[in-house]
Amino acid sequence: MSLLLQNGRVVDPANGLDAVQDVLLVEGRVERVGRRLEAPAGTEVLDVTGKVVCPGFIDVHVHLREPGYEYKETVATGTRAAAAGGFTAVACMANTHPVNDNGAVTDYILAKAKVEGVVRVYPIGAVTRGLKGEELAELAELAEAGCVAFSDDGRCVMNAGLYRRALEYTLPFGVPVVSHAEDTTLCHGWAMNEGVVSTEVGLPGAPAAAEDVMVARDILLAELTGAHVHIAHLSTAGAVRLVREGKSRGVRVTAEVTPHHLVLTEEAVRTYDPNTKMAPPLRTKRDTEALLEALADGTIDCIATDHAPHALAEKEGEFDRAAFGVVGLETAVSVLLDRVVGPGLLSLATLVARLSRDPARLFGLPGGSLAPGAPADVTVLDLDRRVTIEPARFRSKSRNTPFASWQLTGAPALTIVAGGVVRP
Amino acid sequence: MGWTRKDLLAMRDLDASEILLLVDTAASLQEIATREIKKVPALRGKTVVNLFYEASTRTRTSFEIAGKWLSADVVNFAASGSSTAKGESFVDTAKNIAAMSPDVVVVRHSSSGAAALLARELPCSIVNAGDGTHEHPTQALLDLLTIREKKGHVEGLHVAIVGDIAHSRVARSNIHGMRKLGMTVTVAGPPTLIPPFVQELGVKVSHRLDDAIRDVDVIMMLRLQHERMAAGLIPSLREYSRYWGLSLDRLARHARPDVLIMHPGPVNRGVELSPEVADGPYSVILDQVAKGVAVRMGVLLLLAGSKGGNGA
Numbered sequence: 127m128s129l130l131l132q133n134g135r136v137v138d139p140a141n142g143l144d145a146v147q148d149v150l151l152v153e154g155r156v157e158r159v160g161r162r163l164e165a166p167a168g169t170e171v172l173d174v175t176g177k178v179v180c181p182g183f184i185d186v187h188v189h190l191r192e193p194g195y196e197y198k199e200t201v202a203t204g205t206r207a208a209a210a211g212g213f214t215a216v217a218c219m220a221n222t223h224p225v226n227d228n229g230a231v232t233d234y235i236l237a238k239a240k241v242e243g244v245v246r247v248y249p250i251g252a253v254t255r256g257l258k259g260e261e262l263a264e265l266a267e268l269a270e271a272g273c274v275a276f277s278d279d280g281r282c283v284m285n286a287g288l289y290r291r292a293l294e295y296t297l298p299f300g301v302p303v304v305s306h307a308e309d310t311t312l313c314h315g316w317a318m319n320e321g322v323v324s325t326e327v328g329l330p331g332a333p334a335a336a337e338d339v340m341v342a343r344d345i346l347l348a349e350l351t352g353a354h355v356h357i358a359h360l361s362t363a364g365a366v367r368l369v370r371e372g373k374s375r376g377v378r379v380t381a382e383v384t385p386h387h388l389v390l391t392e393e394a395v396r397t398y399d400p401n402t403k404m405a406p407p408l409r410t411k412r413d414t415e416a417l418l419e420a421l422a423d424g425t426i427d428c429i430a431t432d433h434a435p436h437a438l439a440e441k442e443g444e445f446d447r448a449a450f451g452v453v454g455l456e457t458a459v460s461v462l463l464d465r466v467v468g469p470g471l472l473s474l475a476t477l478v479a480r481l482s483r484d485p486a487r488l489f490g491l492p493g494g495s496l497a498p499g500a501p502a503d504v505t506v507l508d509l510d511r512r513v514t515i516e517p518a519r520f521r522s523k524s525r526n527t528p529f530a531s532w533q534l535t536g537a538p539a540l541t542i543v544a545g546g547v548v549r550p
Numbered sequence: 551m552g553w554t555r556k557d558l559l560a561m562r563d564l565d566a567s568e569i570l571l572l573v574d575t576a577a578s579l580q581e582i583a584t585r586e587i588k589k590v591p592a593l594r595g596k597t598v599v600n601l602f603y604e605a606s607t608r609t610r611t612s613f614e615i616a617g618k619w620l621s622a623d624v625v626n627f628a629a630s631g632s633s634t635a636k637g638e639s640f641v642d643t644a645k646n647i648a649a650m651s652p653d654v655v656v657v658r659h660s661s662s663g664a665a666a667l668l669a670r671e672l673p674c675s676i677v678n679a680g681d682g683t684h685e686h687p688t689q690a691l692l693d694l695l696t697i698r699e700k701k702g703h704v705e706g707l708h709v710a711i712v713g714d715i716a717h718s719r720v721a722r723s724n725i726h727g728m729r730k731l732g733m734t735v736t737v738a739g740p741p742t743l744i745p746p747f748v749q750e751l752g753v754k755v756s757h758r759l760d761d762a763i764r765d766v767d768v769i770m771m772l773r774l775q776h777e778r779m780a781a782g783l784i785p786s787l788r789e790y791s792r793y794w795g796l797s798l799d800r801l802a803r804h805a806r807p808d809v810l811i812m813h814p815g816p817v818n819r820g821v822e823l824s825p826e827v828a829d830g831p832y833s834v835i836l837d838q839v840a841k842g843v844a845v846r847m848g849v850l851l852l853l854a855g856s857k858g859g860n861g862a
Contacts, residue, residue, distance in 0.1 A: 314781075322747035326562065328662035328684030328719060331746065398663030443641050444661035446682065 128152040129545055130165045134174035134506065138181055139479035140495035149179055151502035151545040159496050172547075174506055177539055178474070181482040181494050182214025182503030187279070187304075187358055187382060187430035188455065190216070190247070193234060194223025199435040199523050201235065202242040204455070206550040207433070207522035211455040212538025214503035214548075215246035215493060216433075220257065221280040227252035227263035232271035244548045245541070246503070248274040248491060253292045253303065259283050262292055269299040274489050277304035279358055280405075282340055284310060286347065293353035302356040302380070302488060307340035307365070308332070308405065317446045319392040319407040327396060329446060334413070337406055338364035345372040345379050356488060357381040359432050361406040363416035370425045380488050382430040383417050385458045386528060389465045390414075394528060400441045400448030401528045404434065418471050421480060428485040429477075431458045435524030453522050457529045459505075460513050463536025474509075481505075502545035511537045521550050553852040557669040557676040560685040561726035569727055573695050576841070576848035582619055583843065593622035596854045597652040601644065601668075602679070603629040603659040608815055608839065609679050609688075613656050616846035622854070625652075640664065641671055648672040653854045657681070675853040683717050689814050690723035692845040694731065696838050697768055700810055705732035710762045712738045713772030713794060713822055716745040716783075720814045721772060725751050738762035739794065742783040759794055763805045770812040771796055771822045787821055797824045801832065810834050 131149040136159060138144075148163040149156065165171055185208065191199035199207075208216050218235065220226035226235065232249045239247035251268030255261050257278045265276060276296055282305070283289040293303055313332035318324050320331025341357055345368055348355040357369060360381040372379040386404065391411050394402040402408060420426040434451025441448050459481075466472050472480075482505070486494025493503045515532045517525035541548045553571060561569070582588055598617040602610050610626065617624035627647065638646075640659065647655065654675045657665050662682030669676040680686040698704050709728055715721045715737045728735050729752045737748060738756040749755060756762035763769050774790060784790050801809070811823075811832040819825050828835060 320746055322750045325745040325748055326722070326751065328682050328722060330683075333746075398666050439639065443639055444659070444667065445663045446661045 127545055128157070128166055128169040129542070130163060130169050130171045131174050131179050131504065131506070132171055134177045134179035136179045136496065137475055137478045138496040139475050140181065140483040141497055144475055149496060149504065151504070151542070154502050154544040156496050156498055156500045156502055158498060178507040178509060180478045180505045180507065181496050181500070182543065183212050183459070183481040183505045184215045184485040184491060184493060185213045185431050185433065185455065186217040186428065186485045186489055188216045188218050188433040189221065189435065189451070190218040191435060192222060192238060193231065197437055197523070200242070201238040201247060203521060203523045204433070204435070205239070205243040205245045205247060207453070207455040207520060208245045209541040209543070209548040209550040210521045211457070212459045212505045212507065212541055213245060213455060214505060214541055214543045215248065215491065217248040217250050217274055217489060219250050219277060219279045220252040225252050225256050226250070227255050227268070229264065229267040229271035232268055232273055236272055244550060245543050248489070250275045250277050250304065252276065253278045253283055254288065257281050259285055259288065262288070262295060265292070265296050266299070269296070269301065273301070274491060275302045275304050275356070277306065277358065279304060279306045282306050282308040282310060286343060290347050290351060293347055293351040293355065297351065297353055301490065302354040304356045304358050305340065305344045306358050307337050307344060309336045309339045312336035312339065316407070317403060318395045319409050321392060321410060323392045323395060327398070329395070332407055334362040334364050334409065337362050338368060341365040341368045345369070345377055348372070348379050349377045352378065354378040354380070359384050359387065359406055359430070360417065360426060361387045361409050361413060363413045366416045366420040366425060370420065373425065380427040381425070382428045383421055383426045384430060384432045385454060385461045386452060388414060388417055388421070389461060390528060398445045399528070400443070400445055401452055401526050401530070403445060403448050403450055404432070404452050405450040418466065422472055422476060427480070427488055429458070429462065429480045430485070431455055435522055436526050437524060441526045452526050452528055453520070453524050456520050456522060457515055457527055459507065459538045460515070460534040460536055461529060461532070463507070463509060464534035468535065502542065504542040505538060506540035506542070507536065508539040509536045511535070511539070513537045558687055558849055558853065559665050559669055559676065559678045561687045561690050561723040562685070564730070566730045569691070569694070569730060572691050572845070572848055572852065573698065575852060576691065576695050576845040579847045579851070580841070580844040582847070583840065588619050589621055590619065591621045592851055592855050593617065593620040596622045596654070598622045598624045598654045598656060598850060598854070599647055599652040600624065600626045601647065601655050601657045602627065603640070604680070606658055608842070609658065612842040613679060613846050616843050616850055619843070620847055620850060622850065641667065644668050644672060648674060654850060677849055677853065680719055683719055685723045686719040687723050688842070688845050688849055689720050690727040692838055692842040693724055693770070693812060694727055695841045695845060696812065696834055697810065700834055700837070701767060707767040708734040708736070708765065709768040709770060710736045710738055710766045711770045711772065712759065712762060712796070714743045714774055714778060715739055715748065715772070716743050717775065718772050724770065725753055736762055736766065740784060743778070759796070760800065760804045763801070765806060766809065767806070768810045768812060769796065769805065772814065773816065773818055774822055791821050795822055795824060796827050798826045798830065801827065812838060815839070
């Protein structure tokens, strides 16, 4: 089986390429990238003139909700949402029911992905048993079963001593530990960012310091242990400063940022729309500016959506009682192209790198490159397509987006996994 | 100018002329309380539902009396012992009530934004009777009416709001209302009870009661909830009362002789107010309660009476 993508603008930051070329995919691998490639007999040819051909986008932070919360999302619907959004691979968090804290759950997720998934699925194992923060999960077995990272995401491992041991114990596996940085003693019962807006709307706030304190702790623990700590959904200017400082000293700390933290601020919460409620909360303009700068200069390594599906009943009532989180897989690319690349805050090549090359590098995943021999995972973008975000048309089971009705320019056009076009 | 809004949700939404319209309307309705037959036909045939998800005696009774004096049919819905106990969601309950075609729903709820949520979901008028720690606009209106009647005007006056500002919807509504009418506001309390960036709402902040009450025209004391100690915000009621309780002695030494003492109730006697102050000559606490009925009549009249109502 082979596929030739003809005459597209190939943006492949891993190989320093940004030029109009053809991409030939053969038997699940990239065969060649070059001008006027010959198509072997039987090759399907797709003319992608005027479109952008990139290494497949990888989202290292999604919640597929299966097993246990199939009413919110499943491997089948979540991976279709990923494909619709231009993602060829996702890493899924461990806060399922049961928690992915042992090899059997990892096996189940991978088996589901093999049968029902339409993009690559990489499970992330829990750090602590049941995400309780009390004792280590069976980390070696999780690694052997195929977990590509460890995280208690959704909760912060508050016990620094236990976290230190987790970082040490997982060193031989060569995978990152992903921190949900939130000092819960600093933000008990919070619903939004602490600031002038929380004062006005009367919702309990989480100060930026609740995140910064934990980012500082985790950088120090990474330094102590030599482990790779990856900070999930970085959201504050203070945390950016800490990561930048840690990196400058050679600490193995990396970070991701979500599209919603890049383009929305706490002002959005004034409507009391529960779809503006997530952890960490939407912050201030000063924070979004620091995040964009850090994403451009590489202090923040990659973009991840923190796709967090919830059923309507969990997201339609009183703000303080609503669930935390928003979906992101099907809106990320358009939001980023229109609101970040469009106004010139980030180059297209850097955006592509932060969505493909860099997450692959951080998590040791295949892909992120169109070099010969790389997996034939490709995302094709249409920079000119005008779209309106319509939650009713999502492939995801859930509709909890803060971007409903946004009109945006730029969208994913094709998602190719292992050489085959995915039609979600 | 007339009233054009469907709902009364927050003082922050209103401009000065709307606030004055509400206060003036309330003022004109006060004399109904002095009549032998306390009833006018203004809202005959209109239905007002009191949807109270939080315990309240004063506010609910005040709205009920206001509705009845205007001849509206007033129905009280208390959350306990009703469908909410069976797991029905707030929005579902409200939609069910809306299906019975009330003209006004008065809502009190422990979640900030609950009134705005109903206003979005329901076609009838919504009155916010207190939502979480967000706003309580009719309380601010009755406070403004009380101050204006006692002082003759409001513009240029200086008010100190003292106590748990962080958790007070009364403080927020009053800050917005008073600032819009040209008053100076100082909020005072221990730093743990002052919400972040409150200065950006145009108020001064004080952390010493003696300073805060000096030279002000009005002192508004807020109720201290006992939960604040468990949350680590204050060490003890004893210490709070010693440093933030208003005694006659403190008033005599630091406050102006014509100062007004206000409190939205219910008072923790001996905590934020000594009994001699609560019952003393400076206190206008019961005037506030009386004006509350007039204010709520005014609000109901403007919201429900505007569409073909026949006036008071």
